[in-house]
Amino acid sequence: MNCCCQYKSREEIFSQDNIDLGLIKAVLEKYRGDKGNLITVLQEAQEVYGYLPLSVLKHIADVFELKPAQVYGVATFYTQFRLTPVGKYLILLCQGTACHVNGSERIETVLLEELKIKPGETTADGLFTLSNVACLGCCSLAPVMMINGQAYGPLTTDRAVKIIKDLKAREISEGGEPA
Amino acid sequence: MKLRIGLGSCGLAAGAQTVKDSLEAELLNQGIDIKVQPAGCVGMCHHEPLLDIIDDNGQIFTYGHIDEKNIKEIIEEHIVAGRPVEKHLVHSSRQPNDFLNGQLKIALRNCGIINPEVISDYMEQGGYKALEKALKQSPKDIIEEIKRSGLRGRGGAGFPTWFKWEAARNNPGEVKYVICNADEGDPGAFMDRSLLESDPHSILEGMAIAAYAIGASQGIIYCRAEYPLAIKRLETAINQAREKGLLGENIFNHNFSFDIRIKKGAGAFVCGEETALIASLEGERGMPRLKPPFPAESGYWGRPSNINNVETLANVPWIIANGGEAFAAHGSEKSKGTKVFALAGKIKNGGLIEVPMGLSLKEIIYQIGGGIKADRAFKAVQLGGPSGGCIPASLLDISVDYESITSTGAIMGSGGMVVMDDTTCMVDVARFFLDFTCKESCGKCVQCRIGTKRMLEILERICDGKGRAGDIELLEEIGQKVKEGSLCGLGQSAPNPVLTTIKYFRDEYEAHINDKTCPAKYCKALIEYRIDPEKCKGCNLCAKKCPVNCISGEKKQPYIIDQQRCIKCGNCLEVCPTKFSAVILEGGGGEA
């Protein structure tokens, strides 16, 4: 097992990224003083940055007068929170029971092959992150995936790959700057 | 004439918004002045997107699978010429389909009928009348009424609702809370989502009645963040109720004040457990706490709190409006009323249903659910999600009520019903659930944290063809220990999927371990895709569809799959034309 601090000092780890902490000033103002709001604050901070940079966690801890470890502990307990940036398209592939029974593993196999990544990773061009989730609540359309809030189902291996290819093609034709 | 389109999450995923847009454009185009009403979900998810046409006599015609193409035909034939288009109809008042016919809707009474974003729609159906009626009675009378109804918690455990309310009422405290558990963690279930999206006011009204009964002034809905539409509609509903004075100070000019706020969960299954939910509400890691003290005594911030499931609360206004006896008239001796189930998996008519307790599993799966997809053989039905178990074909006649389901080793659970056929491997299903509970274990109890991990490792090696003699017994032994040594329901029930599959499908485990075969031909390590050289005509389809290019051959000559590189995705089997059927799946043992 690796030690998460990799022998750096706490100050070093929690301040290594170049992040504008001012972006969440309003959020902190709104909720400060009640530590029961910690999860809400983390959710809103994640909406601002797309993920939760360590320096933001440290900052929230300071404002809420909590230990950084406590905030880190909460941020790592819940699967919604991400400590690393995600791609432009976040693919949530459902691995709930209904989707599993209807072949979601096969969909995963071909998607990972198409994207050349492992679950949870982001493609080298920064376009796609694939994340396995448990049930998107559209079980009758199983197997299902959701890309940036849009649900797709029922999927076949073919259809899933086509959806990704279409998005890629769109990025290229629009000359979209990879995120 | 009225038009109604289902805009629940499932409808939207199936494209209902686009259909609504093009329907409206087409109506405008033809100069027809009828508004298209958005509604929630009627439960026929397998036919989404759905369009209801309600004629002036109140007759309902439901069209399924509507898209931009058939919408024109429906407008011209039905809306303009008044001739229903039979071939697209999935249900009508004249010819009710079996799916809706076998149901009895109490909790889902308004779902798919009203516009969930308009409070007057809810009030026209008698909404908030129950709250008004309740406020004219004493809290004690309300609790008595709920007791008469026999209502038990729909969140899984089936605890009598009146008992919890009375305990929260009797515990002294200036401030008390009513909490609605909308965390719906069972992967494969969507009852609560549908209710929240389709009829949010019924939950608010149920909470207000509960608050009056126990003496609470504040309500919190803990909703999972994966349900953005439900959260949005709840917010709208809360604002509308406040504007109408149905939430806030002195409701119905009565000395009763109550308000509700929403807290979003952050994706942790264990937070559905009530004490973990409270920890999460307090901004902490969602770790369960020791009971007693129960939340009714010391809950949110140490104050008396009552936690109920979404569906439990949706029943409450109906019970107050119609009386406890009316509710108790349905169902079986110890399980009164109805239960909502989310039918999914290998079922023809997947969707949301509400049936009286005491129906048999067979009636639910075959009459309402229409049987198994592609008419394959039924193998098992999973109830209760990660805390539940798999019930085999031999027990299909069992009555669906709390006691009977528990006697099988499964649990009633919150209402997820995932149907499995002969292509589902039961060892893999057990592995799947253990993988889930192992990841979701909060880590507090050693038995749960490490025991589920060890069980998962054993299941993984069995699926991998590396099972050893004694593995089944070892699973049973660890399973028993995990059940005994865990603090909360997650650990206490995590072994259930394993223990029930061993109980009913031991032969499948033995086939994996002793013969290294997977009878359902599912487990990747134990199967092989091959091309029969006699049958292959070299059409090249499979090679084109292979994501790893491991199929090669000359056109018009038999192709070959490179077993070393094959990732077993099954694409080749799928695309091989039925007239050739040259790709064979091997590994079931016995037959080739």
Ligand SMILES: Cc1cc2nc3c(=O)[nH]c(=O)nc-3n(C[C@H](O)[C@H](O)[C@H](O)COP(=O)(O)O)c2cc1C
């Ligand atoms: C691991 C675990 C997960 C649970 N998840 C949920 C859930 O998602 N929704 C729910 O209503 N109850 C859930 N429960 C049950 C709750 O602890 C609690 O019993 C229920 O919310 C009480 O409401 P009821 O009496 O109306 O059923 C869960 C329990 C456990 C042990």
Ligand code: FES
């Ligand atoms: S199991 Fe995949 S959406 Fe529910």
